[in-house]
Amino acid sequence: MxxxxxxxxxxxxxxxxxxxxxxxxxxxxxxxxxxxxxxxxxxxxxxxxxxxxxxxxxxxxxxxxxxxxxxxxxxxxxxxxxxxxxxxxxxxxxxxxxxxxxxxxxxxxxxxxxxxxxKQCKNLRRLLNKSVSFNGVKEFDRYEVPSLYLQEPKNCWSLPLVSLTSIAVALPNIPAHEANKLVSGVGEGLSLVKLVDGTLDRTGDMEHVKNAADAVWVGVELYRKWQDKDLQNTNMGDETYKETLQKLSNLGEKTVKDFTTRIEDIMMENPLNWPSKVIAANSMYRITQTILLDNKDNIHRTDKVLFEKLCVMISDILAACLTNLAHVIIFKCHNDATKDRQENVRRAAVLLGESREILELLQQHRLPSLDHEKAADIEEWRASMVHLQ
Structure with a gap:
């Protein structure tokens, strides 16, 4: 061939x-x-x-x-x-x-x-094996969730990943080693996701959103905290996962409303200019509310089942994002400065080796009909999947 x-x-x-x-x-x-x-x-x-x-x-x-x-x-x-x-x-x-x-x-x-x-990422590969479709891209945020402001910040690939991982870690009755495996897999994935977010964001409009994801992830990965809230102590005693989700949702909602009710700078009317903490809080509010809506009538779902569902959703988003890796490898070789371009070719070759198994795995998925520019945008993915419903 x-x-x-x-x-x-x-x-x-x-x-x-x-x-x-x-x-x-x-x-x-x-x-x-x-x-x-x-x-x-x-x-x-x-x-x-x-x-x-x-x-x-x-x-x-x-x-x-x-x-x-x-x-x-x-x-x-x-x-x-x-x-x-x-x-x-x-x-x-x-x-x-x-x-x-x-x-x-x-x-x-x-x-x-x-x-x-x-340097191939074994934890990431195990996590990606949970994905059989890209449905998680569509399911992590439902349009029925009420907005807290006139406009919504756009998503980059990494923000819903860190928000979903934070929620999964906070769920009650999940063994620590299961949560740690998830964090390790997502951590390995984010090193590649950031390449996609960074390389293909031509305008730089998403800088604050990417910063929000980075700030949240440091807390989750190192301290199991979300904005100074200890995720492993969000549940007490017999608290249910719905109560845990509602607590996280309330924290996010309060942070966003405290900020938006005091907006005076006209620049802040654009959510892409919001502080990273507020963008992350809005993501937490919307995703927790989406999960609560999905489980509104499901009284028999266990903590473990919900944890696995979130892992699949995370895996779907990672898989969708990483379908852009081949384009990133090529794009990194196109640089106006000859010296930089040659170094980028070397880095692209290393990246090719690092991601080879992942790309082979992703060939099992059927990709949506999107050009390179749209395929790099999670919002375009979501729009195309909703359109196909």
Whole structure:
């Protein structure tokens, strides 16, 4: 399969620049190579490696028309089947680069991928195994929940994840080791989720929302606290999970109302400008109210069953978010500064190795029909899923 894609990419490259077998490297994808970026067989090996990495970036840009997972099949076999020589610009009359140099370049890329494979997230993989669909993306926040303000802050991927994890940890009668496993899995996932949130947020509008998620997660991961409230002491004695949820909801509601009733700065009328603490509180209010609505008539659901349902919901959101990883890997290779771009290619290779098993797992899911830009936005996911109902 990989060989087919490589051939298609090579043919596309040749058609794009209108020459027989020579592809320019250096500069932006599809732009002419500068004189400083010309690769010669006599060029020092270290410099050749730098420039060929740029060629690899160019190849990655060319295959963006392929599906994300097929791209990764190609890149995952970069040192085995992919011949980079057609992507090297040679001066007239120059010989091809020696096979030894090409092999060393491919071996270096393989080593970067293998380095990433050594860092694969086992706890995250176990958590993702709970997901069989993306329904959690739609279910974590119901539109029937009354708003506390005229507008609602938008969600990034990480905010509902940390809110749901906080709620799961706070549930009564859940063994500590089960809560700890969940926190470990979400923690490993968030390191990748933040790449998606950070890389694909082109405008920076979501900065306060991402900061809210980061602040909450520090408390949950290190101290099992949500905004200074000890999550493992939210329930006392025979308290039910509904009472625990209502307490967390009341805390969130009070924080939001205390802030919104005193708004004087016109900038604060936009929820994306709210303090991180208030954005996190609004998320907690809406999600706890959603769970209470879902369980309004369910008097027999146990704490353990609800905990498992929340784990599945968390897994669904993680899975949906991480379908963007292939695009992030490619995007990280597109940087205007040549020096940064080459370093980003190396990081992308490590990330490919780190996320390989996760991406293979996600191939079992059926993806919604969203372009790259919309697929990076959890609100677009929710809108598309509601539309399909």
């Amino acid at each position: 990989a060989a087919i894609f490589v051939s298609a990419a090579t043919a596309a490259a040749r058609r794009r620049i209108g020459v027989g077998g020579v592809v320019m490297c250096g500069g932006r994808c599809g732009s002419p190579a500068s004189s400083a970026s010309v690769v010669s067989a006599s060029t020092p090996a270290r410099y050749v490696f730098e420039v060929i990495l740029d060629s690899w970036m160019f190849f990655m840009g060319l295959v963006m028309v392929l599906s994300n997972f097929d791209i990764l099949v190609v890149l995952g076999r970069i040192g085995k089947e992919l011949d980079l020589r057609p992507y090297v610009l040679l001066l007239e009359g120059e010989a091809q680069l020696p096979e030894r140099i090409m092999r060393n370049i491919c071996n270096e890329l393989d080593k970067l991928i293998e380095r990433g494979e050594m």
